[in-house]
Amino acid sequence: MVHTVTKGDLHGTASGVLFMAFFGTLWSYTGVMGLQGWGSPWLLIAALAIGMVLVIGGFSLISASNGFPQGTSIHSGNDGRKMRMWFNIIFAGEGIAIGIAIAVCNAFGHTENIPIVIAIIVGLHFLPLARLFRVRIYYYTGLLLCVVPIVTWLFVPEIMSLSGHQLNAYMSVVGLGSALILWVTSFAIWMIGRRLMGLASDQLSNDLTH
16 A cells, blocks of 8 residues: 655654754754854854754745645544654653753762763653654664764863864764754755655656546
8 A cells, every 4th residue: 555645744754854953953052162162153154054954944845745635644643642642751751851960960060961961861862752753764863862972971071172272072072963963864854855745746647647
């Protein structure tokens, strides 16, 4: 049975693009802050430009969905409600875990580890999301978001010097690394959305010829 591409399919894909673009840009801001003035303002402008391009890509998928059949998808009906419920639970759990992690780091006087711990929590939350939304790339996203901060903590000094400029390496490496991972994920999902559009066009052509 061939699945008909619907508005729900494309809206779900577009949401993924926008979500990754937004949080990728937030992480890039963290990374730029860690550079403590090095490369400013051009790095921040570049980060905002990348985020904007991806956001435009996400909204382009939503706009294109106007020509799609309403139909049904895994994001609609009872299954859709269950998915939204579990997404809210996972998202809330992530937020609570981040809040607790920040409080613990502050209590023990290790605020320098906050970006590392947050990145690991964000990475872990992608693993159940990958299964929930049946998006395999989220597994890789989650694993990479865990690997980057762990490698940073093990092998990168907290403070580094670049051309005589002092940097907060934990913030810059974890922030920019996480941003890159999320932006690449956003772009990959955007490409999936474009393939869905191609499938829809093929389906429409087949319907017209039969």
